[in-house]
Amino acid sequence: MDDPLETVRRNLVALLPRLRRFARSLTGNASDADDLVQDALERALRNLHRWQPGTKLDSWMFRLTHNLWIDTVRAKRVRAAVPLDADGVELASTDGVRELDARLALAATNAAMAKLPEEQRAAIALVVVEGMSYRDAADLLQVPIGTITSRLARARTALAAVLVGDGAKPSEVL
Amino acid sequence: MTISEETLIAYLDNELSADERARVEALLAADAALRERLRQHERVIDALRAASDPVVHEALPDRLVQTAMRAPASWRWRLGSVLSRALPGSQALPYVRVVRYAAVLLAGVVVGWAAANAPWRQSNPSTFAVAQGGLEQALEQQLAADLPKRGPRVGVSFKAQTGLLCRTFDLGASSGNKAGIACRGPNGWTIETLVAAEPRAASAYETAAAAMPQALRNAVDALIAGAPLTAEQERAARRRSWRP
Numbered sequence: 001m002d003d004p005l006e007t008v009r010r011n012l013v014a015l016l017p018r019l020r021r022f023a024r025s026l027t028g029n030a031s032d033a034d035d036l037v038q039d040a041l042e043r044a045l046r047n048l049h050r051w052q053p054g055t056k057l058d059s060w061m062f063r064l065t066h067n068l069w070i071d072t073v074r075a076k077r078v079r080a081a082v083p084l085d086a087d088g089v090e091l092a093s094t095d096g097v098r099e100l101d102a103r104l105a106l107a108a109t110n111a112a113m114a115k116l117p118e119e120q121r122a123a124i125a126l127v128v129v130e131g132m133s134y135r136d137a138a139d140l141l142q143v144p145i146g147t148i149t150s151r152l153a154r155a156r157t158a159l160a161a162v163l164v165g166d167g168a169k170p171s172e173v174l
Numbered sequence: 175m176t177i178s179e180e181t182l183i184a185y186l187d188n189e190l191s192a193d194e195r196a197r198v199e200a201l202l203a204a205d206a207a208l209r210e211r212l213r214q215h216e217r218v219i220d221a222l223r224a225a226s227d228p229v230v231h232e233a234l235p236d237r238l239v240q241t242a243m244r245a246p247a248s249w250r251w252r253l254g255s256v257l258s259r260a261l262p263g264s265q266a267l268p269y270v271r272v273v274r275y276a277a278v279l280l281a282g283v284v285v286g287w288a289a290a291n292a293p294w295r296q297s298n299p300s301t302f303a304v305a306q307g308g309l310e311q312a313l314e315q316q317l318a319a320d321l322p323k324r325g326p327r328v329g330v331s332f333k334a335q336t337g338l339l340c341r342t343f344d345l346g347a348s349s350g351n352k353a354g355i356a357c358r359g360p361n362g363w364t365i366e367t368l369v370a371a372e373p374r375a376a377s378a379y380e381t382a383a384a385a386m387p388q389a390l391r392n393a394v395d396a397l398i399a400g401a402p403l404t405a406e407q408e409r410a411a412r413r414r415s416w417r418p
């Protein structure tokens with residue numbers, strides 16, 4: 001007999017890579033991100049009766065993770081965390097120059113993300129990184145769709161100014 | 175003619191209607207500066223994905239997998255899923271209604287779910303499931319010797335270390351072969367334990383006690399004070415409405 005709880009647990013594990021990516025976008029560093037995911041998992045399982053079976057588990061988990069992060073930010077007034085250490089990230093390229101360049105670009109991107117206001121970072125994480133529709137992102141963050149549109153525009157204009165304006169453009173450096 | 179940053183970005187995000195899309199594409203074809211703006215936004219997208227995507231290919235940390243697979247789960251959800259699966263189409267849980275009241279009343283009565291020693295009840299100790307409907311009726315009225323062929327069947331009755339009277343029950347095949355323990359508190363029969371049970375034997379002669387799953391026996395052992403009630407004590411307890 002398939003145990004529904006077992007099924008949910010397996011679906012949660014399957015969601016972990018995306019949840020970790022989302023949490024990293026929000027927190028800006030790997031260990032805070034995994035702490036956040038762990039807290040979200042625990043809270044999700046404890047509150048599983050609040051999840052409507054038949055609705056999407058991933059949306060619910062993303063919302064829960066985001067809410068938890070907002071609570072953390074409010075409670076601890078966490079300042080934008082130390083940007084993700086590019087050394088910890090494995091890159092496909094083996095070419096030395098290109099790799100260094102990619103590391104710099106990565107570090108610049110993470111630093112630029114860390115400077116964004118919390119709500120803009122969440123919109124970017126959901127739409128650009130997670131590939132959600134504006135509608136889904138708006139539902140998840142519980143804001144009107146127009147708010148998502150304007151947050152995305154402000155965030156991306158700011159990111160473009162930082163990332164495209166300086167030397168962090170691998171294709172143009174080489 | 176100009177175009178807002180929002181629209182340009184929505185174009186990249188595939189969020190425009192066909193008409194808007196065609197309009198943006200016509201403008202892009204005619205305007206090199208606009209194409210450059212678009213390229214800048216594309217670079218931002220590339221940079222963000224390049225920075226974010228490696229994490230999904232990393233090996234998952236053990237602690238997260240362990241948490242997903244082992245963390246205490248909402249027992250209300252488990253109970254609900256068991257009962258609603260057993261009775262598809264019914265909105266409300268037929269046998270159990272979930273209520274909140276002071277934890278103090280029943281603190282100490284609570285035992286672990288099945289053999290798992292997970293401390294899940296401590297996460298929200300102010301909420302309990304209370305038997306209702308056919309299960310409540312069976313717990314109130316049925317004697318162990320009754321052995322009804324259908325519906326909830328009550329097994330062993332005993333006094334718990336807290337002084338409350340408790341009874342084991344079996345919901346039967348129509349409710350997913352679950353068995354459990356309920357204790358009579360001031361607000362009704364509180365479900366203390368619910369475990370998977372073997373399908374009820376076809377023979378009506380086999381008592382509920384004989385068919386009791388091991389996990390339930392363990393739970394009874396953890397709760398019981400002294401010996402189970404005899405048939406006579408059971409009838410006497412029923413006359414007192416199971417009051418301690």
